[in-house]
Amino acid sequence: MSATTTVTPVVQGVNLVKTFGRVVALDGADLELYPGEVLAVVGDNGAGKSSLIKCFSGAHIPDSGEMLINGKKVEFKSTSEARRHGVETVFQTLAVAPALDIASNLYLGREERKPGVMGAVFRTLDKKRMRADSAQHLKDLGISTLQNITQAVETLSGGQRQAVAVARAVAFGSQVIILDEPTAALGVNESARVLKMIQDLRDRGLSVILISHNMPQVFEVADRIHVARLGKRAGVVTPKSHSMNDVVAIMTGAMKVTAEEQQLTPVN
């Protein structure tokens, strides 16, 4: 254990507080994500899971508390700042622009310009390259149901939209990928593919935060399980130390995680 405690978390949140008017979404929440692990974040509706990860995504600015990336303090004012630190997010709302096509959505906010004068002076987008690369990213993900990369996202099914959002995060994530219920709208095959993809990302050395209400999925891929409750962290356990029922009990407050049971360090 002494060896593992020296590992610096790639993402760390300390005592994060976020309020919306009178609603307290985060009430002193902590989180550690270690390099090369899959951390599942579970909790009841309104437990503050999305609010928590949105701080790391740059979508929320916490009222107080500290955020660290690789041990260095950060303050994200926008999602692009988080992206620049290698943190990519699939938001629960997907955050895709419905009227824009798939390729434009993949590159939204970080468009590629044409080389040379056209790009530098006339700021022309390199649509050809972005389309080709988008098609490749989708292919890499094994998403074959999206045939036309210039199709408007609003014409896609819910699952296909989710696939676009996942593809966008995976294509650009260099360090951390946060997935807020990425399989909610997916069919059985597509869900399995996303779980497989999460494992592949871990194998490539990336760190993943997965928010999910689907316990079997969580137990299948997670190295550690962070249980959120009432805007705080109720505890961190592993699929080996605790059962699904235990985790549900921790979520609802029926069970407490003792200090010895906590898995606050990486498992491997």
Place this chain on the structure above:
Amino acid sequence: MSTATTSNLTEEFHERRTPLQRLQGVLHKYPYLSPLIVLVVAVVIFYLLNDRFLLPQNISFVTQQTVVVGTLAIAQTLIILTAGIDLSIGAATTLAQMAMANLAVYTTASNVLPIAGQNPYVAIFIGILVGVLTGVINGFLIVRLSLPPFIVTLGTLSVFTALTLILFKARTIQKPEMPEVMQWLGNTFQIGEFQLLYGVVMMLILYAIFGYILKNTAWGLHVYAVGDDPNAAELSGISTKRVIFSVYVVAGLIVGIAAWLTIGRVGSASPNPDPLLNLDTITAVVIGGTSLFGGRGTILGTLIGALIITVVQNGLSLAGLDQAYRVLAIGILVIIAVATDQWIRKVKA
């Protein structure tokens, strides 16, 4: 194997689409098609009613009639694409135009000192800056104070109108007083039997520029994204406030240019704006297939929309019909356009 099944399925799926659904899909992809059809039908009808309608001199006249609304409609398109609206556009144009004229022509009635030294070039430049300033004011109020564009521009409509009257009194600057360069865009040149305004060329250049920008630059894409779904845009790393502010400033620039154009077109500068100008720009955008909910539409559609307005006006008067029919026809077209937009937005591939 699985891909083969999928494509078979999609083929089957495509075959099952009704002609109506296919039309919906096509209009979704090319939103300027419906206004184009309307324009063609209108032209044919008016030609049948009176064959003078298609004479070169009448066509030239129609383009001249379109130029002011058409230019301002570019600004209105940008704003409506962000799900905004500009009710102050006519008043802002009048303010910029009066500033321009008064700076170029020294008048004792004016409260403004002849700071431009009566140099018409400087006057045009400052007048355009006044246009930009109106955009800055609108953009600032909308973005910084998070006020709805409808309310803000309703307010600035009065403010700009009042400023025009306070600063420049209620004096019209007549054609003989106006320096030649100020009227330059109102000059015409001949192509065959067509008499075209320099202003029309200026308008078409602006359409080409903004058509290009909207389609081929990141800024253009962000304008669409911001109007389409502001939350998604923000989460994708786009600064929605910056984009919206920049749109109002650019719209102000177009207003400034339109002010110069109006002087050329009318020959004089009057402090009383054309009362229909505001609504006509919005009408052109809406008939042109741009959604009032933002995020979808084309600049080409707006040009067609602006042409439809003047074609209907001109065609009805050639047909000897009362202008009340123009108002009626435009009203019906607006309702059809909005209904079509609602229908198109429900498209499923």
